[in-house]
Amino acid sequence: MANPIIRVAFTAGGSGGHVFPLLAVFEGIQKVSGEEHVDVEIRYFGPNDNSLRFLDKSGLPIYKIIAGNGGILGIGKTLVGIVQSLWLLLSYMPDVVFSKGSYGSLPIVIVAWLYRIPVVVHESDSIPGKANLTGAWFAKKVMISFEHAKQYFKTKAPIMAGNPLRLGLYVSIAQEEAKKHFGFDSTKPLILVLGGSQGAIAINDFIVNLLPQLLQKVQVLHQVGSTNYEAMRGEVAAMEDLGRVQNKNDYKIVGFLEGEEYHNALYAADLVISRAGAGVVFELAALNKPAILIPLAGLANDHQLFNAQEYAEYGGAELFEQANLLPHLFLERLFRILDTEEVCTKMIEGAKKFAAPQAAEQIAREILLTGTAH
DSSP: OOOOEEEEEEEOOSSHHHHHHHHHHHHHHHHHHHHHTOEEEEEEEEESSTTHHHHTTSOOOEEEEOOOOSHHHHHHHHHHHHHHHHHHHHHHOOSEEEEOOSGGGHHHHHHHHHTTOOEEEEEOSSSOOHHHHHHGGGOSEEEESSGGGGGGGGGGOOEEOOOOOOGGGGSOOOHHHHHHHTTOOTTSOEEEEOOOTTOOHHHHHHHHHTHHHHTTTOEEEEEOOGGGHHHHHHHHHHHHHTTOOOOGGGEEEESOOOHHHHHHHHHHOSEEEEOOOHHHHHHHHHTTOOEEEOOOTTSGGGHHHHHHHHHHHHTSEEEOOGGGOOHHHHHHHHHHHHHOHHHHHHHHHHHHHHOOTTHHHHHHHHHHHHHHHO
16 A cells, blocks of 8 residues: 655745755655554645755756845735746645745745645744744644744744754764864864855954964864955964964964855854854754854844844853954853853853753644645
8 A cells, every 4th residue: 555645846946045945844644654554655845046046956846037126126025926826836735845934935925825725834033034923824834943023923823843953963973083174173172164155254354353362272264254364363363473473374264164164164163153044053952052143133133142142041042232342352152151161061051951852843733634635
């Protein structure tokens, strides 16, 4: 007798912050469906934007729709996307739709509701984006990553799951080997500085100005963003020429870390300095890495600030708002973490309490359960 088949529609778009968790759930569904002896068919529906480059190697069948992000033109595009989605979902007729949010998800979510197809929405951040706040009205279930997000979905009794991470992150690498991979001394502390794929100019400049003090005690692997790479190289070279940077072999600058390089960088780090997107916060928690988080100000509802605050409350990180970045205070806290075993241990324990290693599998089970009941 053949296994039952559950058809799942994924929808998202916009950025890697929406698509990476979706890919983690894809892996979770593959794992759970194999254990439960359920056949699953999955298709992805979303806009033709930058997010597709992260999906190309996934093996997911991709169906492009038109969607707009605000304004009169955006509304018009979304209406066109709804018309497209009416035909696409009718021809596929999934048992359940899983939405990771972003403007690209709304046409599919709305049409699923019209067809009475149950929708499961997952919100990664502590403050939901507009797409998920809207999508929740049409959803059967809402799942969240941060406790702070519960207040925005009270009528849906949101399910706490955490942010799903891809299984490859958990493939352990010895820290000594990871440091050697980048040419660093395996016995000396390594600071990893992350600013996202576009870098963070304020963080970049702040760290570079601190190099004379930092390199007296630690090594630094600095992701500056691809667009900032050449300018930052020039700035550091000028400091070296002036004799401000000694131990220059202890500082390495990269444009953007991804795939295996990013994996190695996380395992190599003794401490991470980063923005506070949901993805990186949960990655740091999963690997129990002490961290200093500097939220990007000016985003919608300051969601990075609330992400960082909740994680810091668990003890997994120190929080610095960008406006309060004072060199002396920053260095004092950074070296206190590295030099004081009790402080470092407390941060590791806080990270463990916050981590959600089963998130992808938990979300996958909710999706399949919802689809089965349809």
